[in-house]
Amino acid sequence: xxxxxxxxxxxxxxxxxxxxxxxxxxxxxxxxxxxxxxxxxxxxxxxxxxxxxxxxxxxxxxxxxxxxxxxxxxxxxxxxxxxxxxxxxxxxxxxxxxxxxxxxxxxxxxxxxxxxxxxx
Amino acid sequence: xxxxxxxxxxxxxxxxxxxxxxxxxxxxxxxxxxxxxxxxxxxxxxxxxxxxxxxxxxxxxxxxxxxxxxxxxxxxxxxxxxxxxxxxxxxxxxxxxxxxxxxxxxxxxxxxxxxxxxxxxxxxxxxxxxxxxxxxxxxxxxxxxxxxxxxxxxxxxxxxxxxxxxxxxxxxxxxxxxxxxxxxxxxxxxxxxxxxxxxxxxxxxxxxxxxxxxxxxxxxxxxxxxxxxxxxxxxxxxxxxxxxxxxxxxxxxxxxxxxxxxxxxxxxxxxxxxxxxxxxxxxxxxxxxxxxxxxxxxxxxxxxxxxxxxxxxxxxxxxxxxxxxxxxxxxxxxxxxxxxxxx
Numbered sequence: 001x002x003x004x005x006x007x008x009x010x011x012x013x014x015x016x017x018x019x020x021x022x023x024x025x026x027x028x029x030x031x032x033x034x035x036x037x038x039x040x041x042x043x044x045x046x047x048x049x050x051x052x053x054x055x056x057x058x059x060x061x062x063x064x065x066x067x068x069x070x071x072x073x074x075x076x077x078x079x080x081x082x083x084x085x086x087x088x089x090x091x092x093x094x095x096x097x098x099x100x101x102x103x104x105x106x107x108x109x110x111x112x113x114x115x116x117x118x119x120x
Numbered sequence: 121x122x123x124x125x126x127x128x129x130x131x132x133x134x135x136x137x138x139x140x141x142x143x144x145x146x147x148x149x150x151x152x153x154x155x156x157x158x159x160x161x162x163x164x165x166x167x168x169x170x171x172x173x174x175x176x177x178x179x180x181x182x183x184x185x186x187x188x189x190x191x192x193x194x195x196x197x198x199x200x201x202x203x204x205x206x207x208x209x210x211x212x213x214x215x216x217x218x219x220x221x222x223x224x225x226x227x228x229x230x231x232x233x234x235x236x237x238x239x240x241x242x243x244x245x246x247x248x249x250x251x252x253x254x255x256x257x258x259x260x261x262x263x264x265x266x267x268x269x270x271x272x273x274x275x276x277x278x279x280x281x282x283x284x285x286x287x288x289x290x291x292x293x294x295x296x297x298x299x300x301x302x303x304x305x306x307x308x309x310x311x312x313x314x315x316x317x318x319x320x321x322x323x324x325x326x327x328x329x330x331x332x333x334x335x336x337x338x339x340x341x342x343x344x345x346x347x348x349x350x351x352x353x354x355x356x357x358x359x360x361x362x363x364x365x366x367x368x369x370x371x372x373x374x375x376x377x378x379x380x381x382x383x384x385x386x387x388x389x390x391x392x393x394x395x396x397x398x399x400x401x402x403x404x405x406x407x408x409x410x411x412x413x414x415x416x417x418x419x420x421x422x423x424x425x426x427x428x429x430x431x432x433x434x435x436x437x438x439x440x441x442x443x444x445x446x447x448x449x450x451x452x453x454x455x456x457x458x459x460x461x462x463x
Contacts, residue, residue: 013330
């Protein structure tokens with residue numbers, strides 16, 4: 001390298017050594033490292049993960065065979081409570097569970113069958 | 121060195137180097153696929169491909185970026201510099217697969233053009249934490265494409281080494297964009313302190329090596345030789361230069377290499393015309409100064425590449441007084457004949 005190129009390299013790396021860490025710090029300063037998965041239950045067709053702040057992640061590896069798959073909260077008395085949503089095609093579904101809920105249930109409302117239940 | 125432009129001037133060393141690159145890449149991908157399936161059986165093939173090739177590209181980029189400063193700090197690392205271009209092109213291919221699969225997976229299901237979708241699916245350009253990270257990856261991939269497609273002596277010669285070098289220094293920008301791409305993308309979804317720590321460590325290692333090498337070079341550049349009454353610079357004694365080797369000195373801001381060949385001294389400009397390699401760190405092979413980077417050769421007495429090659433570097437006049445070597449700081453035109461002086 002010629003002298004100008006050596007100088008340019010030095011300046012570029014000095015600049016990067018200062019600017020990049022600042023940007024990286026701001027990129028991750030609000031990350032919640034404790035927001036990891038608290039509990040996981042896996043069935044043949046889906047995986048249920050409870051993460052921090054009462055968030056539920058349901059991952060369907062393939063669509064459920066039931067014609068209707070509705071997700072309910074289970075209340076403190078152990079009964080079906082608020083409807084949270086419906087599971088359809090494969091993918092990951094995210095739900096927020098209320099403070100009062102003691103668990104969740106996936107129910108086929110057409111056949112009135114309980115597909116899955118879990119309590120916290 | 122080659123007279124005509126071939127896609128790759130294969131030799132035994134390049135073939136071995138490339139076999140090692142290919143083997144390392146395939147092994148990494150196999151291990152990544154197996155571990156992904158073992159630890160998360162639900163993960164789709166597309167997701168594994170995106171993650172495997174993305175992480176592979178980052179690892180290769182780290183390797184590429186440490187080679188330069190390592191060779192400046194310790195010449196024993198020079199063999200890994202020899203075929204760095206192929207490592208660079210391999211890294212680009214891994215990054216391209218990551219980019220293409222990511223674009224197909226996340227941007228082809230809507231009615232928008234996928235490239236337009238990369239730039240418009242997240243318009244939070246004013247935010248630092250929610251900045252559209254895929255745009256950063258896309259821009260880095262563009263830079264890597266330009267670099268990979270010009271990684272050939274044809275472009276080096278036709279763009280001129282100066283412009284080519286400037287173009288390829290964009291790899292530092294690409295590296296910064298890629299690190300930010302990962303921090304604003306993958307690390308926002310999977311907050312693994314281990315993965316964040318590893319990438320931070322990689323950044324510290326690369327930056328630390330580059331700055332250490334830069335400060336070491338700075339010391340050489342600040343070398344001040346004493347002048348005699350004619351303005352010639354006293355650089356060393358004749359005994360300090362080994363046979364078939366050189367010592368490097370800074371003269372008027374530029375480096376020159378003083379070689380000893382069959383007991384006679386010659387001085388040439390230290391910068392190889394090919395990619396700017398340090399000629400003074402090479403040795404004399406078959407009567408020719410041989411660049412330690414890619415083997416380009418020059419004759420010690422005139423700085424010209426042996427026929428039929430046409431590269432030329434500046435030459436300098438030397439004199440020996442009482443065992444001390446003096447250099448005339450005024451360089452001759454490139455390729456000018458200067459009679460070697462006896463020690």
